[in-house]
Amino acid sequence: MSVDTHSKFLRSFIKQKFSSLYNRPFDYNKFKVLLDETQRDLVSYGFFLITLDLKPEYKNNRVNLQITLNERIG
Numbered sequence: 001m002s003v004d005t006h007s008k009f010l011r012s013f014i015k016q017k018f019s020s021l022y023n024r025p026f027d028y029n030k031f032k033v034l035l036d037e038t039q040r041d042l043v044s045y046g047f048f049l050i051t052l053d054l055k056p057e058y059k060n061n062r063v064n065l066q067i068t069l070n071e072r073i074g
Contacts, residue, residue: 005069014038014052014067026056026063035067 001018003011017038021030035054042050055066 001065001067003067004070007069010042010047010050010069016067016068017041018065018067027050028056044056 001015001022003014004063005011005014017036018031021034031054035052039050041050042052050074051072052071053068053069057064057066
């Protein structure tokens with residue numbers, strides 16, 4: 001799993017949220033639900049202008065999960 005952000009706090013927070021699904025069979029719906037939950041948690045912590053995007057990459061019978069944080073300005 002990789003998290004695309006400059007913030008060490010956000011990278012650590014997101015990796016911790018998804019750690020329960022690490023090395024488990026990939027289920028897009030579970031990841032999407034967890035992504036939505038993480039987005040709600042970030043809003044409750046005051047990160048109102050951040051959205052998360054999920055992009056699974058399939059390679060050699062493994063899935064690399066790319067999570068991108070988009071910061072909206074204004």
